[in-house]
Amino acid sequence: VCRAAAGAERRGLSPSPRGTAGPPRAGAAPAAPDPRVLDSMLPYLTAYYGNPHSRTHAYGWESEAAMENARRQVANLIGADSREIIFTSGATESNNMAIKGVARFYKSRKKHIITTQTEHKCVLDSCRSLETEGFRITYLPVKKNGLIDLKELEAAFQPDTSLVSVMTVNNEIGVKQPIYDIGEICRARKVFFHTDAAQAIGKIPMDVNNMKIDLMSISGHKIYGPKGVGALYVRRRPRVRLEPLQSGGGQERGLRSGTVPTPLAVGLGAACEVAQHEMEYDHKRISQLAERLVTKIMSEVPDVWLWLNNILVDGFFFLFHILYVGCINLSFAYVEGESLLMALKDVALSSGRYVEFTESVELFGIGRFTTEEEVDYTVQKCIQHVKRLREMSPLWEMVQDGIDLKSIKWTQH
Numbered sequence: 001v002c003r004a005a006a007g008a009e010r011r012g013l014s015p016s017p018r019g020t021a022g023p024p025r026a027g028a029a030p031a032a033p034d035p036r037v038l039d040s041m042l043p044y045l046t047a048y049y050g051n052p053h054s055r056t057h058a059y060g061w062e063s064e065a066a067m068e069n070a071r072r073q074v075a076n077l078i079g080a081d082s083r084e085i086i087f088t089s090g091a092t093e094s095n096n097m098a099i100k101g102v103a104r105f106y107k108s109r110k111k112h113i114i115t116t117q118t119e120h121k122c123v124l125d126s127c128r129s130l131e132t133e134g135f136r137i138t139y140l141p142v143k144k145n146g147l148i149d150l151k152e153l154e155a156a157f158q159p160d161t162s163l164v165s166v167m168t169v170n171n172e173i174g175v176k177q178p179i180y181d182i183g184e185i186c187r188a189r190k191v192f193f194h195t196d197a198a199q200a201i202g203k204i205p206m207d208v209n210n211m212k213i214d215l216m217s218i219s220g221h222k223i224y225g226p227k228g229v230g231a232l233y234v235r236r237r238p239r240v241r242l243e244p245l246q247s248g249g250g251q252e253r254g255l256r257s258g259t260v261p262t263p264l265a266v267g268l269g270a271a272c273e274v275a276q277h278e279m280e281y282d283h284k285r286i287s288q289l290a291e292r293l294v295t296k297i298m299s300e301v302p303d304v305w306l307w308l309n310n311i312l313v314d315g316f317f318f319l320f321h322i323l324y325v326g327c328i329n330l331s332f333a334y335v336e337g338e339s340l341l342m343a344l345k346d347v348a349l350s351s352g353r354y355v356e357f358t359e360s361v362e363l364f365g366i367g368r369f370t371t372e373e374e375v376d377y378t379v380q381k382c383i384q385h386v387k388r389l390r391e392m393s394p395l396w397e398m399v400q401d402g403i404d405l406k407s408i409k410w411t412q413h
């Protein structure tokens with residue numbers, strides 16, 4: 001649940017992609033592909049250079065078989081039939097396809113859609129663009145804990161609601177929406193349920209039938225797969241109809257025209273298979289590493305706060321309620337963000353920025369390939385530099401002398 005997930009190319013946790021200035025970009029980011037994924041793709045980048053849609057020569061046939069195998073691997077991970085999997089260029093396209101596709105197909109009878117205020121930008125923007133086409137959208141607010149209120153969802157239905165779109169796991173906070181209940185509520189009203197599962201796939205078990213999901217978006221690079229590929233699950237029974245976004249050769253059951261890139265589809269399939277086998281193990285390991293990082297830093301340095309998005313959380317909430325903590329956002333009081341960032345540059349990390357001028361925020365990403373040694377090394381460096389920087393800080397000195405900083409009137413120079 002962090003843009004700085006995984007990757008152990010260097011000592012320490014992997015860095016967030018970071019510009020030279022400005023606040024950190026919100027949202028989760030890609031991890032490096034799993035080596036097993038790359039291995040699966042390689043033959044299709046070189047030897048089997050066929051168009052999967054042309055059956056006339058052997059390479060084309062090989063390529064199609066590989067693609068269908070990948071489709072099965074994706075389907076298996078979510079309890080679907082492989083005929084229900086459409087390859088796309090990523091979760092952005094899948095979300096666009098699902099939301100605009102359903103809205104436009106049923107528009108003669110249904111003009112209302114329900115989503116939440118905390119969806120990924122591509123969902124919100126798809127909804128905004130539908131508003132300009134005359135659709136009505138309800139954007140449900142979330143409670144303090146990031147979850148929607150099911151009563152508000154129930155109250156939001158209108159006679160012409162065609163679709164409910166609620167993400168499974170939030171890309172910024174990591175909380176999981178009550179997907180089973182939402183599926184139940186939608187099915188009872190015969191309204192289709194779409195979920196953006198880009199952050200959930202491979203992290204928690206997903207089953208489209210148990211969860212009564214009708215459409216589900218998946219992204220390759222969020223599950224240690226390649227960038228530029230994803231999938232959309234589209235239920236066959238009861239059948240969900242979509243108006244395709246693209247016109248063309250009618251690939252992917254007519255829903256997504258354009259040649260499917262075989263190596264990318266194969267990579268997505270391999271990533272799904274690895275995820276299926278390692279999900280439980282990954283989840284346990286990453287949670288343990290996150291806990292290790294947080295508790296070790298907090299036990300050594302005072303005045304550190306743990307944030308999940310803009311919510312200050314205590315240890316109990318962190319350990320038991322946050323689904324998947326690949327991203328840890330700690331603030332260190334009385335330390336300048338940029339200084340700490342500079343000091344930790346070689347190891348870990350992070351993105352720093354000022355929150356007022358007595359705090360800094362550091363982000364630590366943990367993923368499948370992060371090791372315990374890397375966490376410990378980062379912790380040790382972090383503690384060392386926070387202590388050093390505080391020793392140089394006049395604010396810290398004042399606090400040590402028992403001065404209440406709030407009582408001081410700062411003058412502008």
Ligand SMILES: *Cc1c(COP(=O)(O)O)cnc(C)c1O
Pocket residue numbers: 028089090091092093120122167169170171196197198199218219220221222229230
């Ligand atoms: C990353 C992400 C997307 C976009 O996925 P792409 O494959 O990069 O298009 C959509 N939704 C969520 C929740 C995401 O985390």
Ligand SMILES: *[C@@H]1O[C@H](CO)[C@@H](O)[C@H](O)[C@H]1NC(C)=O
Pocket residue numbers: 024026027172307308309310311329355361363
């Ligand atoms: C980290 O916490 C700070 C303080 O609330 C917040 O401003 C920032 O958006 C958070 N960043 C992430 C990625 O959660």
